[in-house]
Amino acid sequence: MGVRHDQKQATREKVLEAARDLFNETGYEETTIRAIAERAGVSVGSVFTTFASKAEVLSHVMDRRLGELYAEFDRVVPFLRGSTADRLGSIFAIHYEFETRRVKLFLAHIAASYSPSQDPGLTPYGRNLRLTEMLRETLLDGIERGDVRPDLDPQTAIDVLKAAYAWNYRMAACGQASATELSAMMDRQIQFIAQGWRL
């Protein structure tokens, strides 16, 4: 690839890193493209030639973070042990641990994805396909091991688990709950739902 491509790539990296930090420090709405350019040490114009909008910057910031998270998962998942409920608990605990490292950024993403004036460039909250797949595999594996009723509809169970997972962040939004507290709450919810799918 040419020098121009390298330069563009370098700008992109700098912008995404600056945006991630600014969104987390001061919030998404409060952060302007100008502030991002300034922090990244690039011109405002070059931000706009790389990204169509602030929403698109946020989407890329979140995608990259998820990439890091799932690299972590690829190492951990083969080692998950215990009941299906325990395994699910570990999966969610790792998510909480990861997202609360930059909780304001994560909350900004949720808020921005629900805003009626949102740019179409933004990925809606709850569209995390890797998480959905991971939950599905864990449930199907549970069915195979005889830990989960075979007539459980995985998609409905996934819906319920993801709703509880997502809305527990509410406790982080208003009460600064730690990852440990969020995971403890999630464990109670998983155990409760699991009563219904045990054989």
Place this chain on the structure above:
Amino acid sequence: MSFVSLNIESPTETPVKLTRRALAKQRTRERVLSAARRLFTERGYEGATIRDIAQAAGMSTGAVFASFADKNELFDEILTADYEVIYAQMKQAGANAATIEEGVIGMFAVAYGFHVEQLPLLQASIAVSWTRSEPAERRNRGHLKHIFALLNGVLTRGVDRGELKSDADVKLLAEIIWDVYVANYRRAIFDAWSVEALLSRLSDQLKVILAGARA
């Protein structure tokens, strides 16, 4: 528990015959609220400024601030008015139900029916709910407490009727049901689901949630 509207001046403070001044003040509030509702719906919470709202209402920014302390209070008042409209219907749906399913689905049919009709405003309120100030969060939890009381009532009556185990964790159950109810809105917002589709999904989810607590 009564659900006192902040939109209506309490009768003890208001003389039977409103003075011309009080009437004018009331009219100003109504004009501001209706302009604000429209702008929040179009632009979201962050996108609508007090200046825009004042302009849309045809008055000065100062006149808006004479009625409302800040944008937050204005937005909260709109949401409170909406809560009040649906609360009575939700209460009735929950109280008249013969089973837990009927009660929960009945309650949330009211809520989905109301909010899906004005999705942008609901979106704005969900967006704000993730980043709002602590006083605003406390006010909101005041509203939620009433809805949770209804939900707990539906579930407790289910326990009394022997639908659920006597030691079922009703509080946890109510929280999970609430999470699912709220999370489903994203299907309406991002995937254009109808009220019927939302309710049918909620009904399936409810079966999974209740399965372990059945008597």
